[in-house]
Amino acid sequence: MAISGVFGWLNIRRIEFSVELPDEIYDGRDTLVTIRLENRKKFIPSFLIRAEFTGVRTGFTMIPRNSVEKAAVSAKIHGRGIKKIGEATIASCFxxxxxxxxxxxIITEEYVVFPAPRDCNVPPGLGQKGLLREPFSRVKGSDGDVLKIIDYTGNEPLKLIHWRLSAKHEGFKVKEMASSANEPVILDLECLPGGSLERVVSCGAFLVNRFIRQNRPVGLKSGTVFISPDTSRTHRLKLLTQLAVYGKN
Amino acid sequence: MVKIKTILTILIYCICILGVAPVFLYLDVICRLIFVTSLIAGIIFDRKGRHYIHGLALTILSIVFFFYYALRISSDNLVSPAINILVTLLSVRLLTEKTGRNCMQIAVLSLFTLAGSSLVNLGITFLLHLVLFLLCIAVFLVFQTFYATGINTAICVPDLKKIAATALSMPLISLPLMLVFFMIIPRTEYPLWNFLNSSGQKVTGFSEKVQPGSSTGVSESKNVVFRAQSRRLADKDLYWRGIVLDTMEGKTWVRSSVREHENTFVEKGSTVHQTIFPEPNTSPYLPALNLPVNISGVQAGRDPDYTFVRRQSRQKRVKYDSVSVLADFIGIHGRINKEHYLRTPAGTSRRIMSLAQKISLEGTTDEEKVMRLGQDFVTRKLSYTNNDLPRSEDPIDEFLFSNKAGNCEFFATSFAQLLRVMGIPSRLVGGYYGGTYNDMGGYYLVTEDMAHVWLEAYVDGKGWLMIDPSRFATNYAQRENRFGTGLFKDVRLMMDALGYYWNQTVISYDLEKQVQVLKKTNDAVRGLRFSFESRKLIYFVFPPFLCLLFIILRKKFRYTSLEEKILRTFIKKLRQKYPDARYGPDTGLHDMVKSIDDPAARQFVEYYAGVVYRDRKLKRNEYDRLRELADRI
Known part of the structure; x- marks a missing residue:
């Protein structure tokens, strides 16, 4: 019995616990969390380790000596904002x-839980309440505002020829139009529909994801914070982080 | 991939076989049959994955078996029914599905049965079974744990090997501990084995009476009676004296309750020292090489006829030392009570009487008469046998005149009876003749089939003369080698030597020895003195040991710069407070403090970076400042 006690003690000794979390974690949505256990023992493997953190459990049959084992588990993390991993446990009946x-x-590492995206029935069209249009869009298109009048080069579609101006000049003049599809959007959190704060941020997260998926630059305005529109992934995470912490301070 | 369930099933069968094997021969025939049948049926059921007998039926069966054997338990017969109960319960469990609970029950019942086997047999095989049992049970328990957790139901072979190796290392590590516990665990002065086997147990030893014609045959049992550590002797000297039977009660020779006062002595001769290890027996008589003059190591008294009678509690495994003189006669100062040694039973046959008369007339002195009688035995062409012994009303008469075949009892009693009729005092000596010398252990092995009876005849002027009439048999020489030959003999002797050492070191290790060991250890520690030889040894061993120690310590406490020292202190303190703070090849100090929110730590890192990453060494005041910052964490 004493020997088995020593083996049990050795089995759980020198094991390091860490968690690999994805970049995007949404409140109450299934997330794939990777639990990583490292056996730092030089000579003996560890057996039957059960790891648990924030209600997520997984088992490891064996972690060979001086090696790392990973297990991915689906987890639901509730409540948006910046969180600490906090307490994690490993246990073994070996x-x-x-x-x-x-x-x-005790893991002090932090992670951000974004608000759960929720469709708030905002039509894709612009000029709606809560959505501000940027004054001048620089992205070329065919259905937006007229950006400028340029000389016809032969490449432009005929429908863009400004006939009236062309009549006053020697050559043809064409309208350079902005694209209404890629029109930058700035979300004003105070104007977003939803009613409650949580609904507003959920709506914001939904719109951020939708617009960026459409390759449409999105910016954010919340109180004194203003984030210029962009379409990159980093930018999207920045917006979602802003939405996650909105109203938390 | 190997299924854990399969491994567990195989192991549980191994466990139950190892538990039952040592007691199998001691079980009732019914119990043996039940066990073997259940074992086979259990394996078939498990292979088919279907268990045909209902759980309730098995429970009822268990109860029936339990009461059947429980009713046989008595104060005289406690062990055997208890073991039969255990084995039948185990057999019933074997028929059930091998669930975790059932497997644990089988393992526990097997363990109890194995423990119970030590109550019926104290042989070295117990150790072998115990070690194998421990190995199996350790592996079984570990795999049972894997199975119970349910993480995996099958394991790949390399993993399986690793798990098995770890599991096996547990009992292997515990074996030396077992030895230590064996040495120190307190023992009772009166072993449990003796208490539980106080009666009803077959014990070895010679008979305290000789009654020729009482049975048609004699057992040729190879049960060990005793082992005698001594130098190798000539075969003719291997007479082990046990008891002297001086009275004839009808056809039976017994030892009279009243001792004759005789002033006996043994002439100087070749002295043989023996240490005798008898198997447990109820006989108070201590056998030793003929003629034993002194026995020590056990409380015993010597009778004038050189019979040593034990005064200690019986049946305890003991050893004693004997000093014997290889002499053919016991000298007598003064006279003996001849009348006592000449009594013959009424109804001695006419043929015996006339034979005695005839031989008496042939010799003039007692010595000559004895010699004549011996010659008469030779001319009669008597043969030695242990089978078809005479069983008539007068077996001695039948032996001498018609059957002419018998064992040592017939030879000795007929010779002694004839001597008494001839007027020469005689008495029988019971003991053993022969012994197989074990070169490995340096001892004689004496078995039950070596039990022997010879006689002593009183010759005026000389004393008690030893005579073995069995030697007059025509076929006596064939009786010499009874221990087998060739490889069989070698293997048997080797096994016996192992058993001998087992008995010496383990079985006879009692409270007395335990106290002796403690005392010796205490004395050894107190009187520890270094001789010149041991000093030389120290010169050779000590310097390399010191070098090794120095290397280890240097590695552990090697010179560290102030920069490294303070950094180590900082990381140690930080890890104490924040266990998951990471610092390594891919994580710098700045990264580390970034992950934790500690102003003191941040301040330390900034200051450290400022003073260390320069082209000069750290100053003392800077070190003190860093130390102060580290202490604030």
Missing amino acids: PINFFIRYKKF
Whole structure:
């Protein structure tokens, strides 16, 4: 019995716990979390380790000596905002299932939980309440505002020829139009529909994701914070982070 | 991939076989049959994955078996029914599905059965079974844990090997501990084995009476009676004296309750020292090489006829030392009570009487008469046998005149009886003749089939003369080698030597020895002195040891710069407070403090970076400042 106790103690010794979280975690949505256990023992493997963190559990049959084992589990994390991983536990009933040994880890690493995206029935058209149009869009198109009048080069579609101006000049003049599809949008959180704060940020997250998916630059205005429109992934995460912490301070 | 369930099933069968094997021969025939049938049926059921007998039926069966054997338990017969109960319960469990609970029950019942086997047999095989059992049970428990957790139901072979190796290392590590516990665990002065086997148990030893014609045959049992550590002797000297039977009660020779006062002595001769290890027996008589003059190591008294009688509690495994003189006669100062040694039973046959008369007339002195009688035995062409012994009303008469075949009892009693009729005092000596010398252990092995009876005849002027009439048999030489030959003999002797050492070191290790060991250890520690030889050893061993120690310590406490020292202190303190703070090849100090919100740590890192990453060494005041910052964490 004493020997089995020593084996149980050795089994759980020198194991490091860490969690690999995805960039995007949405409140209450299934997220794939990777639990990573590292056996730092030089000579002996560890067996039957059960790891748990924030209600997520997974088991490892064996972690060979000096190696790392990973297990991906689906988790639902509730509540938006910046969170700490906090307490994690590993436990093992090895070797003979008479006693279970535990080891706790306090992990101070932070992660952001974005608001759950929720469709708030905002039509794709612009000029709606809560959506501000940027004055001059620089992205070329065919259905937006007229950006400028340029000389006809032969490449422009005939429908863009400004006939009246062309009549006053020697050559043809064409209208250079902005694209209404890629028209930058700035979300004003105070004007977004939804009613409650949570609904507003959920709506914001939904719109951010939708517009960027459409390759449409999105910016954000919340109180004194103003983020210029862009379409990059980093920018999207920045917006979502802003929405996650909105109203939390 | 190997299914864990399959491994568990195989292991549980191994466990139950190892538990039952040592007691199998001691079980009732019914119990043996039940066990073997259940074992086979259990394997078939498990292979088919279907268990045909209902759980309730098995429970009822268990109860029936339990009461059947429980009713046989008595104060005289406690062990055997208890073991039969265990084995029948185990057999019933084998028929059930091998669930975790059932498997654990089988393992526990097997363990109890194995433990129970030590109550019926104290042989070295117990150790072998115990070690194998421990190995199997350790592996079984570990795999049972894997199965119970349900993480995986099958394991790949390399993993399986790793798990098995880890599981096996548990009992292997515990074996030396077992030895330590064996040495120190307190023992009772009166072993449990003796208490539980106080009666009803077959014990070895010679008979305290000789009654020729009481049975048609003699057992040829190879049960060990005793082992005698001694130098190798000539075969003719291997007479082990046990008891002297001086009275004839009808056809039976017994030892009279009243001792004759005789002033006996043994002439100087070749002295043989023996240490005798008898198997547990109820006989108070201590056998030793003929003629034993002194026995020590056990409380015993010597009778004038050189019979040593034990005064200690019976049946305890003991050993004693004996000093014997290889002499053919016991000298007598003064006279003996001849009348006592000449009594013959009424109804001695006419043929015996006339034979005695005839031989008496042939010799003039007692010594000559004895010699004549011996010659008469030779001319009669008597043969030695242990089978078809005479069983008539007068077996001695039948032996001498018609059957002419018998064992040592017939030879000795007929010779002694004839001597008494001839007027020469005689008495029988019971003991053993022969012994197989074990070169490995340096001892004689004496078995039950070596039990022997010879006689002593009183010759005026000389004393008690030893005579073995069995030697007059025509076929006596064939009786010499009874221990087998060739490889079989070698293997048997080797096994016996192992058993001998087992008995010496383990079985006879009692409270007394335990106290002795403690005392010796204490004395050894107190009187520890270094001789010149041991000093030389120290010169050779100590310097390399010091070098090794120095290397280890240097590695551990090697010179560290102030920069490294303070950094180590900082990281240690930081990790104490923030266990998951990471610092390594891919994580710098700045990254590390960024992940934690500690102003003191941040301040330390900024200051450290400012003073260390320069082209000069750290100053003392800077070190003190860093130390102060680290202490604030």
